[in-house]
Amino acid sequence: MVGIAVLGAGRIGKIHAASVAANPKAKLIAVADPFPEAVEPLAQSLGTEAMNDCMEAIARPDVDAVVIGTPTDTHVGFLLKAVELGKAVLCEKPIDLDMAKSESAAAEIERVGGRVMLAFNRRFDSTFAEMRRAIDAGRIGDVRQVIISSRDPGLAPPSYIKTSGGIFRDMTIHDLDMARWMLGEEPVLVSAVGARLIDPTLKQYEDYDTAMVLLQTESGRQAHINNCREAVYGYDQRVEVLGATGMLTHDNLRPTTMRVTTAETTDAREPLLNFFLERYAQAYRSEMDAFIDALADDKPMPTTVRDGVLALRLAECAVESVRTGRAVAV
Amino acid sequence: MVGIAVLGAGRIGKIHAASVAANPKAKLIAVADPFPEAVEPLAQSLGTEAMNDCMEAIARPDVDAVVIGTPTDTHVGFLLKAVELGKAVLCEKPIDLDMAKSESAAAEIERVGGRVMLAFNRRFDSTFAEMRRAIDAGRIGDVRQVIISSRDPGLAPPSYIKTSGGIFRDMTIHDLDMARWMLGEEPVLVSAVGARLIDPTLKQYEDYDTAMVLLQTESGRQAHINNCREAVYGYDQRVEVLGATGMLTHDNLRPTTMRVTTAETTDAREPLLNFFLERYAQAYRSEMDAFIDALADDKPMPTTVRDGVLALRLAECAVESVRTGRAVAV
Amino acid sequence: MVGIAVLGAGRIGKIHAASVAANPKAKLIAVADPFPEAVEPLAQSLGTEAMNDCMEAIARPDVDAVVIGTPTDTHVGFLLKAVELGKAVLCEKPIDLDMAKSESAAAEIERVGGRVMLAFNRRFDSTFAEMRRAIDAGRIGDVRQVIISSRDPGLAPPSYIKTSGGIFRDMTIHDLDMARWMLGEEPVLVSAVGARLIDPTLKQYEDYDTAMVLLQTESGRQAHINNCREAVYGYDQRVEVLGATGMLTHDNLRPTTMRVTTAETTDAREPLLNFFLERYAQAYRSEMDAFIDALADDKPMPTTVRDGVLALRLAECAVESVRTGRAVAV
Amino acid sequence: MVGIAVLGAGRIGKIHAASVAANPKAKLIAVADPFPEAVEPLAQSLGTEAMNDCMEAIARPDVDAVVIGTPTDTHVGFLLKAVELGKAVLCEKPIDLDMAKSESAAAEIERVGGRVMLAFNRRFDSTFAEMRRAIDAGRIGDVRQVIISSRDPGLAPPSYIKTSGGIFRDMTIHDLDMARWMLGEEPVLVSAVGARLIDPTLKQYEDYDTAMVLLQTESGRQAHINNCREAVYGYDQRVEVLGATGMLTHDNLRPTTMRVTTAETTDAREPLLNFFLERYAQAYRSEMDAFIDALADDKPMPTTVRDGVLALRLAECAVESVRTGRAVAV
Known part of the structure; x- marks a missing residue:
C-alpha cells in the first residue's frame, strides 16, 4: 500500500485525489492546500485528512509519494523537497516556465536518482x-x-x-x-x-x-x-x-x-x-494507476522530468x- | 459489333440509349417510341435513327438485340416477339405485374432458349x-x-x-x-x-x-x-x-x-x-456493358427472366x- | 441516504454492489448470497457486510431498498417479500420465465403499489x-x-x-x-x-x-x-x-x-x-443512479414490472x- | 461550338481529348503529337484528325482553342504562339520549371490579354x-x-x-x-x-x-x-x-x-x-467543361497563368x- 499526499485542491488536484482514492494499491493520506475552503470539502468527500501546509504533507512519514497539482511556480520547490526526503513524485506539467530553472531541477533530480514522473496525461x-x-x-x-x-x-x-x-x-x-x-x-x-x-x-x-x-x-x-x-x-x-x-x-x-x-x-x-x-478523464485515471504501479512494483517511471525538460x-x-x-x- | 435498338424514349430509355451509344462494342441502330416528341430529340442527340414502331425496330435485320424500356404492360409482347425473331433482349423489370403472365412468358422464353437479361440494375x-x-x-x-x-x-x-x-x-x-x-x-x-x-x-x-x-x-x-x-x-x-x-x-x-x-x-x-x-448511374452503365459483353462473348446472361419470376x-x-x-x- | 442490500454475489451482483457503493446518495448496507465464498470477498472489497440469507437482508430495518441479482427462479419470491415489507426493489430481468407467474407477480405488486424497477439496463x-x-x-x-x-x-x-x-x-x-x-x-x-x-x-x-x-x-x-x-x-x-x-x-x-x-x-x-x-458498463452505473435518484427524490420508477411483463x-x-x-x- | 485541338497524345492528352469529345458544346478538331504511333490510335478512337505538328494544329482556322498536354519544356512555346494567334488555351501545369521564364510568359500573356486557363485540376x-x-x-x-x-x-x-x-x-x-x-x-x-x-x-x-x-x-x-x-x-x-x-x-x-x-x-x-x-477522373472532366463553358459564355477563366506563377x-x-x-x- 503506497501512502500518497495530493498537493493542491484545485481542478487538477481534485481529479488526482479521486484517482488515488479509487486505486486499491494506494492510500490517500492527505490533501494539502493553503486554502481551507478548497481543501476541506475535498478531504471530507474522499474521507481523508485536509492539510494547509504542503511542505508538512510532504514530510509526513506515512507519505511515500506526493502528487503535485499546485500552481506552476511552486512545482520546483515541492519537487526538490520531496526528492530530498526520498519521496516519489507525480508532478503536473510544466516543471517550471523557466527553461534554466527546469533544467537545473531536472539535473538535481537525476543526480540524486529521484523517482519523479511528469504528468503527460495524454x-x-x-x-x-x-x-x-x-x-x-x-x-x-x-x-x-x-x-x-x-x-x-x-x-x-x-x-x-x-x-x-x-x-x-x-x-x-x-x-x-x-x-x-x-x-x-x-x-x-x-x-x-x-x-x-x-x-x-x-x-x-x-x-x-x-x-x-x-x-x-x-x-x-x-x-x-x-x-x-x-x-x-x-x-x-x-x-x-x-x-x-x-x-x-x-x-x-x-x-x-x-x-x-x-x-x-x-x-x-x-x-x-x-x-x-x-x-x-480515462487518461488521468490511467496515469495515476501507472504511477502507483511503478511505485508498487518498483518499475521505472513511465515519464520523467527529462521528458518535461x-x-x-x-x-x-x-x-x-x-x-x-x-x-x-x- | 452488336446492333442494338432501344425501345422506349422515357427516363429509363434515355439512360439505356446513352449507355449503348457509349459502349465501343455496340452500335445504337435506333431508338423507338410511339411519341415522336420524345424519341426524335433523343435520337438526334445520340446521332441515331428515331422510329415510332417498336415492333418494326425489333424486326430490323441490323438489330441483334433490343432493350425494352417501354411501359410495363408492353413488356411481354415485345419480349416474346424479339425472342421469336432470335433477338437478344435486355428487359426492364418487371416482366409483367401479373404473376401468371410473367410465368408463362418466362416458360416460353426458356423453352425456345431465348437470350433475355432482366434489368436488375442493383x-x-x-x-x-x-x-x-x-x-x-x-x-x-x-x-x-x-x-x-x-x-x-x-x-x-x-x-x-x-x-x-x-x-x-x-x-x-x-x-x-x-x-x-x-x-x-x-x-x-x-x-x-x-x-x-x-x-x-x-x-x-x-x-x-x-x-x-x-x-x-x-x-x-x-x-x-x-x-x-x-x-x-x-x-x-x-x-x-x-x-x-x-x-x-x-x-x-x-x-x-x-x-x-x-x-x-x-x-x-x-x-x-x-x-x-x-x-x-454507374450501375445502369455497368448493366448495359454486362449485357453487351454477354452478347459479344457469347456468355450466359448475368440475370434472367427466371430471376424476374x-x-x-x-x-x-x-x-x-x-x-x-x-x-x-x- | 438510501440504505441498500444487494442480493446475489455473482457477475451482475458484483456490478450492482459496486455501483451502489460508488453512489454518494446511497449506503451499501450488505451483500447477501448463500455462497460464503462468493459473498465474503465481495463484501470485504467494498467495505460492507456479508450475509448468507437473502430474506434476512431484505428484512433488515436499515435496508430501504434491495437489488435482486440472484438466479431467475428466485426473483419472484424475493420481489414479493420485499414489496410486502415496503422495500423498494431493483430487480434483474426477467421477473420469471413463466408468463403466468410474471403476470401475477406484477399484478400483486401493482395492487399494493410496490416500488419496483425492472433492470432494463440498455x-x-x-x-x-x-x-x-x-x-x-x-x-x-x-x-x-x-x-x-x-x-x-x-x-x-x-x-x-x-x-x-x-x-x-x-x-x-x-x-x-x-x-x-x-x-x-x-x-x-x-x-x-x-x-x-x-x-x-x-x-x-x-x-x-x-x-x-x-x-x-x-x-x-x-x-x-x-x-x-x-x-x-x-x-x-x-x-x-x-x-x-x-x-x-x-x-x-x-x-x-x-x-x-x-x-x-x-x-x-x-x-x-x-x-x-x-x-x-456505463449503463449499469447509470441504471443504479437512476434507481437511487428515484428513491431519493420520490420520483416514479423509470422502468416497472409492467415493462417486464x-x-x-x-x-x-x-x-x-x-x-x-x-x-x-x- | 468551340473548335478545339489537343496537343500531346500521352496520358493526360488522352484524358483531355476524351473530355473534349464528350462535351456537347465543343468539337474536337484534331489531336496533335510528333509521335504517330501515339496520336493516330487516339484520333481514330475519338473519330478526329491526327496531326504531327502541334504548331500547325494551333494555327488551323477551325481551331478556336488549344489544350496543351505536351512535355513541360514545350509549354511556353505553344502557349505564346497560341495567344499570339488569338487562340484560347487550357495549359497543363507547370507553365515552366523555371521561375523567370514562367513569369515572363505570364507577363506577356497578361499584356496581350490572352485567354489562358492553367490546369489546376483539383x-x-x-x-x-x-x-x-x-x-x-x-x-x-x-x-x-x-x-x-x-x-x-x-x-x-x-x-x-x-x-x-x-x-x-x-x-x-x-x-x-x-x-x-x-x-x-x-x-x-x-x-x-x-x-x-x-x-x-x-x-x-x-x-x-x-x-x-x-x-x-x-x-x-x-x-x-x-x-x-x-x-x-x-x-x-x-x-x-x-x-x-x-x-x-x-x-x-x-x-x-x-x-x-x-x-x-x-x-x-x-x-x-x-x-x-x-x-x-471527375475533376478532369469538370475542368474541361469549365474551360469550354468559359469560352462558350465568354466568362473569365476559372484559373489563370498568374495562379501558375x-x-x-x-x-x-x-x-x-x-x-x-x-x-x-x-
Whole structure:
C-alpha cells in the first residue's frame, strides 16, 4: 500500500485525489492546500485528512509519494523537497516556465536518482497508448510523419493567458511531448509560425492564439502540430502517424455515438467532449494507476522530468523560431 | 459489333440509349417510341435513327438485340416477339405485374432458349457487386442474415401508385432480388407487414407506404427488408450481410464526401443522392456493358427472366402474408 | 441516504454492489448470497457486510431498498417479500420465465403499489437514452420504423442455453423492450422466424441460434429485430430509428477509437467490446443512479414490472409465431 | 461550338481529348503529337484528325482553342504562339520549371490579354469545389487554418524524378495552389523541411521524398502541407479547413463504399483509389467543361497563368527555405 499526499485542491488536484482514492494499491493520506475552503470539502468527500501546509504533507512519514497539482511556480520547490526526503513524485506539467530553472531541477533530480514522473496525461489515453503499441508492434513500419491537430474549445480568460507562458509553453507543449513520443526520435529542428486571429490584444504578451510547428529528427522523420485557442465544435485532439507500411488515425470523442440524419445533413455526430477534464478523464485515471504501479512494483517511471525538460526546450525553440524567422536547431 | 435498338424514349430509355451509344462494342441502330416528341430529340442527340414502331425496330435485320424500356404492360409482347425473331433482349423489370403472365412468358422464353437479361440494375452497382464477390471469396464465411434497408426519397404521385402494382411488386421487388442474390439460396418462407403512415388514402388501392418483410431459406438463412416510400434525407439503399466469420456493410452515396463541423454538430455529411437515376448511374452503365459483353462473348446472361419470376413470386407471397397474417410458403 | 442490500454475489451482483457503493446518495448496507465464498470477498472489497440469507437482508430495518441479482427462479419470491415489507426493489430481468407467474407477480405488486424497477439496463446506455431524448425533442418527427441488430459474440454453453428459456425469452427480450421504448407505442402484432445455423443440437430444446422478428403497432409503426448467438467481431448492439423528418443511428463501441490503414485495408477499427459487461458498463452505473435518484427524490420508477411483463409477452408471441407460422396478435 | 485541338497524345492528352469529345458544346478538331504511333490510335478512337505538328494544329482556322498536354519544356512555346494567334488555351501545369521564364510568359500573356486557363485540376474536384463554396457561403466563418495531406501511392521512377524539378515544384505545387485557394489570401511566409526517408539516392538531385511546409498570410491565416512520395494505402488526398465558426473535412475516395468486419478488424474500407487519373477522373472532366463553358459564355477563366506563377513562386520559396533554414518571405 503506497501512502500518497495530493498537493493542491484545485481542478487538477481534485481529479488526482479521486484517482488515488479509487486505486486499491494506494492510500490517500492527505490533501494539502493553503486554502481551507478548497481543501476541506475535498478531504471530507474522499474521507481523508485536509492539510494547509504542503511542505508538512510532504514530510509526513506515512507519505511515500506526493502528487503535485499546485500552481506552476511552486512545482520546483515541492519537487526538490520531496526528492530530498526520498519521496516519489507525480508532478503536473510544466516543471517550471523557466527553461534554466527546469533544467537545473531536472539535473538535481537525476543526480540524486529521484523517482519523479511528469504528468503527460495524454500518453495514458487509451487510444494514443494503443497507437504507440501498434507502432511498437510494427503494424505501420518505420514512422515517417506525425500530424497533430490540437485545438482548445475556447480562448482562456486574459488572467490565465497572462501567466501561462504563452501558447507554445502552455498548449503546444503537450503536443510536442506527443510528437516526441510518436516520432520515437528526438527532433533536432523546429520551425514555427504564430498568429493572432482571435484576440489581437495578445500582442501585449507577445503571445498568439493560432500556431503551427514543424519538427524534424536527425534521420528525417517529421512532425507537424497545429494549434488554435478556439474551436467552436469542442476540444479537438487528433494524432496521425504515417509509417512505411501503414498509417494510424483515430476519432475524436463525443458524449455519445449517436448520429442524426435529417433533410439537411446526414450522419451528423455530436460536438466533441468540451475540454481536457472530460476528454482525458480515462487518461488521468490511467496515469495515476501507472504511477502507483511503478511505485508498487518498483518499475521505472513511465515519464520523467527529462521528458518535461525536452518538451519545454522544443517549446522554447518554437518561440525563438517565430521571433527570428529561422528553423531553430534544438 | 452488336446492333442494338432501344425501345422506349422515357427516363429509363434515355439512360439505356446513352449507355449503348457509349459502349465501343455496340452500335445504337435506333431508338423507338410511339411519341415522336420524345424519341426524335433523343435520337438526334445520340446521332441515331428515331422510329415510332417498336415492333418494326425489333424486326430490323441490323438489330441483334433490343432493350425494352417501354411501359410495363408492353413488356411481354415485345419480349416474346424479339425472342421469336432470335433477338437478344435486355428487359426492364418487371416482366409483367401479373404473376401468371410473367410465368408463362418466362416458360416460353426458356423453352425456345431465348437470350433475355432482366434489368436488375442493383446487381451491377460496384459496391453490391463487390460484396457478392467478397462472399464468393469466402471473406465472411457462410451467409446467415441479410438486412436490407430501402427507402424512397418521397412518395410517388397517386397516378404512379395506382398502376404500380403496389409497394411489394413495385418497390420491394428490387430488394427481394437483392435478398435472393446475397442469400445465395432461395427463400421458402415469407412474412410481411404493411402500414400507411404517410398516406392513408392508399387504402383505396390496398396499398401501403411502409413495409417490412422476413424471408427464410430451407437451410435457415434469413433476410429482412424494410421499405418506406419517404425518407426525407434521400434515397436510402443499404445492404448488410452477416456471415459465419464476418460481416459486410457499406455507406450510402452522397454528391461529395464533404463533412461539416460546427458548434451544433460534427462530421455532418450531405443528404444522400436523391433517387435511383443518380444513385445507380454507374450501375445502369455497368448493366448495359454486362449485357453487351454477354452478347459479344457469347456468355450466359448475368440475370434472367427466371430471376424476374422468382422475385415477383416473393412479392406475391409478401402481399398474401400481409392479407392473411400468415408466413407464406413460396 | 438510501440504505441498500444487494442480493446475489455473482457477475451482475458484483456490478450492482459496486455501483451502489460508488453512489454518494446511497449506503451499501450488505451483500447477501448463500455462497460464503462468493459473498465474503465481495463484501470485504467494498467495505460492507456479508450475509448468507437473502430474506434476512431484505428484512433488515436499515435496508430501504434491495437489488435482486440472484438466479431467475428466485426473483419472484424475493420481489414479493420485499414489496410486502415496503422495500423498494431493483430487480434483474426477467421477473420469471413463466408468463403466468410474471403476470401475477406484477399484478400483486401493482395492487399494493410496490416500488419496483425492472433492470432494463440498455435504456440507461448514454447513446440509446440520447436517441430517446432526440425523439422526444421532435428531432426526427413521428417514429415510423425501428431496426434493431443484436448479436452475441459467441454461443453460450449448453448448460446456459438449456435453462435460458430460449433465444426469444433470453436474448430477444432485451430488444423487444428496446423496440417498445423506441416505438413509443405498444406492438399489437408479432411475426418471427428462427433457425439453427450454428448449433443444430439446439433442436432438442426447441431453441434457435438465429432469429428475426417483426412487430407492428396499432397505428402501423413497425420494428424489426435480428438476433444471432454468434458474431465473430464482438457484441453487436445497434438501434436505428426512422422518423417522418429524420433518422437516428449510432456506432458500436470499441476499446479505443484507433483506425489502422495498411496496403490491404483502410480505416479499419478494432473489434467491438466483447460482451454486455463491457459494452454496458456505463449503463449499469447509470441504471443504479437512476434507481437511487428515484428513491431519493420520490420520483416514479423509470422502468416497472409492467415493462417486464410486456416484453415477456412479446417474447411469448414470437415463440408462438415461429411454432405456428402465423403473425400473432399480442 | 468551340473548335478545339489537343496537343500531346500521352496520358493526360488522352484524358483531355476524351473530355473534349464528350462535351456537347465543343468539337474536337484534331489531336496533335510528333509521335504517330501515339496520336493516330487516339484520333481514330475519338473519330478526329491526327496531326504531327502541334504548331500547325494551333494555327488551323477551325481551331478556336488549344489544350496543351505536351512535355513541360514545350509549354511556353505553344502557349505564346497560341495567344499570339488569338487562340484560347487550357495549359497543363507547370507553365515552366523555371521561375523567370514562367513569369515572363505570364507577363506577356497578361499584356496581350490572352485567354489562358492553367490546369489546376483539383479545383474542379466536386468535394474540394463544394468545400470552397461552403466557405464562400459563410458556413465556417473566416478561414484560420488549412491542413493538406497529399501523398503519392509510390515513388516515381528515377527517370521521372530527375527531370521533375524536385518534390516542391512537381508535387507540392498542387497543394500550394490548393492552400492559396482555400486560404482565400496570399501566403507571405513559407517554411519547409525535406527528408529522404525512402530513397537516399535522391541526394544527387538535391531532392526529397518526404516534406512538410508551413505558410502564413499577411493577416495570419496559416496552412500546412505534408507530402510523402509513398503511401502504401494509395493516393492520399486530404484537405481540412478550420474557420472561426466551423471546420470542413472530407473522406478519401475508394473504388466502392464496402466495409468489411471480421474477428480481427471492423468496418475496414478498401485501399484508396490508386493515383491521380482515377482519383481525379471527375475533376478532369469538370475542368474541361469549365474551360469550354468559359469560352462558350465568354466568362473569365476559372484559373489563370498568374495562379501558375504564384504557386511556382511558393514552391521556389519552399526550396529556398529547406536550403537556408529560414522562413522565406514571398
